[in-house]
Amino acid sequence: MTTAFILSTPARPVPPVRRRGAGPRLRWLLVLGWIAQVALRLWLNRYHTTPVANPDETGYLLAARWLAGGAGADLSGSTFYQAGYALLLVPIFWLTSDPWLAYRLAVGVGAVAAASAYPVAYVLLRRLGVSGRAALVLAFVAGLSPALVVFSGYALADAVLPVVVLGWLVALHDLVADGPGRRRVLAGLGAGGLAAYAMAVHLRGTVIVAVCLLVAVTLWRRLPRAALLAILASAVAGAVAGDVLNRALRAALYPGGPRDLSGLLVERLTSLEGQAWALSGAAGQLWYLIAGTWGLAGVGMAGAVTLLARRRAPLAPRVLAGALLLLTLGIAYASSAALPDEHRVGNFAYGRYLACVAVAWTLAGLLTLLRARRLPAGPARPAPTGIGLPAPAAGRRAGWRGLGRPAAAGGRWGGPLRVVWLVVVAAGLLAVTGGVTAWYAGDRLRRHAFIAFDFPEVIFLTRTPGSLDLVAASLSALALLACLAGATLVRRPGMLAVGVLALVQVAFVAHLAPAPPAPGPDWLPAPSPPGRVAVEEGVKWNVWVPLSYRVWWTRIERFRGTPPEGVCTAVVPQDAGPPPAGWTTTGARHGWATWSRC
Template identity: 45%
Template sequence: MSLVIAAPSPEAPPVPALPTPRRTMAWLLALGCVAQVLIRLWFAQARTGPAANPDETGYLLAARWLAGGPGGDLSRNTFYQGGYSLLLAPASWVSDDPNTVYTLVMVINAVVGAAAFPLGVMLLRRLGVSGRAGAALAWAAALLPAATFFGGYALADAILPVVVLGWLLALDRFIRDGGPYAAAGSSLIACYADAVHSRGQVLLCVHVLALLALVVSRRRTDVVGLGTVVAGFLAVSALNGAMRSALYPEGTRDLTAILLARLTTFDGQLWALSGAAGQIWYLIVSTWGLAGVGLVATAVMAVRRSPMAAVLLVSTAGMAYASSAALPDEHRVGNFAYGRYLSCVALVYALIGIAALMRSTNRQRAVLAASGVGVLAVSGLWVTAYAGDRLSTYNYIGFDFPETSFLTGDRSELHLTQASLVAAGLLIAFAGLRWLGPLAVAAGVLALSLAATVFLNGSHPRRVMPVAPISGHGGVAVAHSVNWMDYTKILHPVAWTRISWINPTTERPAPGICTVVVNRPAGTSPEASWPGHPAGWRPLPATWPAASWTAWRDSACA
């Protein structure tokens, strides 16, 4: 995106660009992609089933249904859109075994995630950093935890960094060169982002506004781009409508009331803006400070009327603000500082920050680094002032803070000031490493990213195969009294049938039901969990002794 970063100063030392034949570059890209896939698979090898529930189960269940398998009832949960599940559906065609399906999902995540490398090369080339230097920097940046951590889970966040980067590159191509193919391509990617996650709705809105702005400035209608948006939006609406009917028969979790309350009250606005500031803070920290420089460089070019800079900033602000405004107060630290929602743009800003450091003079680098640290400090102080002691008294969930737990060496608590100081120091170090050339910067980014990933996953992840709690045949019914999280955890392993509901105190199992899952209060033995069970029904051996439920099996079922 040459529109984001201005031409380098005549005083700036040139970025080394060794002559690289096209064939050699093609081999570097191919080998780099293979290496990216292998590294991602290595760290995901221990993952054999959903852990981040209900999100993972929501996507996996939708993928199984889209592949023609049994669905399930996710009523009153957050609606998990179908775009990512469409990508996962082929895994259910290959195998019926839940563990195998999940392993294939990790492969899909790794292959799609690896595309961040060649797309990063394209972005750096448009920013003026090309050749082997650009390839090395892009390869290292593609392994930032923000671009890899969620690849170890069946979450839409695993592919969103690639989707967002692809959309920005396609839209930039269309803005600069025009043409129906670029218009259709960028619009299709924007519509797919809309199908993947609610953050994609923000991107689609920004995309439409960009197309309309081009219509006004160029005084001609972009029929292809706008037509593709309309067709894509209708297709996404049809897909999501079908999924709502099949998987959410009693409706989805409605966050509209929360969103409206936040938008129309002073306290609500303060919550939304503070949460957005916390996301900006985490965005900078999670990229070792580089996104701070990227934000500053992008803002400068937006002031200079760069269309793509404006698109990127509006998209970022829209996602941060809207996600924070709609987020209920769950009494968790992640309400105030959270990285997941902006992880999809972390790689983009990190690459822009790297390019800005590469193409600037010593004085400019000092200003950029100081400005990045300033944004980090301001956003961090805002979070601290608004959240106060809630940062220590609210529930801390380690999954919300992968990068900061690495920077502070503590998985049990958020140390905002310490994480800020470490990130600021790393940013200053990267500005100094520019003296040694782009390979030194790439090596620094790579070393930090791999160290963080090892810290989070271990250097030799062990693959642990979970034991299925229920046998793989016959109908399955779950008591209404079973905890919703326990019910959610059963949905993915029970891959052969759609789970039905039952009230075991007043109803007998319907014909074809071979397994009934009932609630087991603490201190109750499995045998006493269903006092009125029909004759011939026996509790299955407890897979997890501490489980709060028991599966009963009809001995008449083969």
């Protein structure tokens, strides 16, 4: 991330270095690394056979099945799950209608998508002047980040959004950096198109579109007219197409309308109490982002603010610094403002919404530490991006030295002092955001429901799976950051900090390693095809929503009182009493009972 740059001015003007593409060996290493990333995720998720994050996973899977021409469902009153991510799953339902096989394939799609962050991060690092071998290692380690590992095992949009954000940053960089006009036009199309796709995937994408258009409007005098038109046209056209698709999906699967949070959002934005909720929730998300990246996001933010304060810094890194900061703050604030009070701890400290930027900030923080410590040995030629970074060093160890030009040598804030300063700023951000969260939430952090799925990184930091300990998680994250910072102060080997981060990431992956599921009966009803299936309105949502996915051959009907004529299987509350004449009780468990007459 260019947000991570600590820049310096070359001693004298020198001609730019011609950018060289990746050699055959590096390309093969990229392919093998991507395969390794996919294989790791498939191994981690080998026991994922059915949706568990409901209603989210089921909502996306039902959308994909309907888009593929299969049976729909009635999810009226539920959160609307948009069509952008579901489009990736549509081919699965062209191949099979079996819900278990389809889910396994959806997990495979998530593994492939999340693993693709590795080559995209490599391209971004190369854009930022990092040499080939160093970029391979940095990108591979970043690909093991929790945000890319946890959600890749579920049918969730969070498996693809981090990759979309990284690709958007690459396109944004090419748009504003000096280069051929045609390349900048293509970058504009890519930046606007990826932002529009993100908007079709999730409401968080709306913030990406807003930031993208803000960049275009702000820099309209400095961008080629064709590139400016490209980014505006692709963003607007993509957003319109996504809206048309989402409207069709909404009409088909939410005939009674989805859950409407617009009134709550307006109330939050127009009242002091609502603003307190939104701002404290945003602080909690920022706290989680910093803690869940082992403090590196805090370092990256410090580097971004430093870069933005330097008016003489080149345009491309300043634009990316501002864009990533605006995107992070915008998502944190908007998502918190629209989040209803569900009496869970995740209302106050939550990491999922900012997971899409976590990988970018991990790279930003790590590069900031590495470049802050390294002292230039003499005048260096600038990187092809024109941002004052040196070309990779010549010789056998070029891959480990080609991290770009660090802060100016000497001076009061050079070298180790700058590293210490960055760690102090990151610790301060963690303390302030965590303090605001604890102050506003109070004892609700203990009284409200703690859902382990919301806190994978925190549980790893505290080894406490049943509650949130803000202080323990913060201290553990700062301890890991201190180890990373200390590793950057060691001159040999130069990439020791990357090795330390790799150990932390591998430890987190080992922490996630699954155990075989305990054998036992399924907790959902099991109607038989091809008959009609109906669910009584008194049955809880956590039964009928996942059942809508299990029943692949027909659309589940809802009824009140007596089952409709022609229905073969009726699902009723377990305390509904004996079935009507002609019906037979065929199962009862976990608050439901099934009646059958076919």
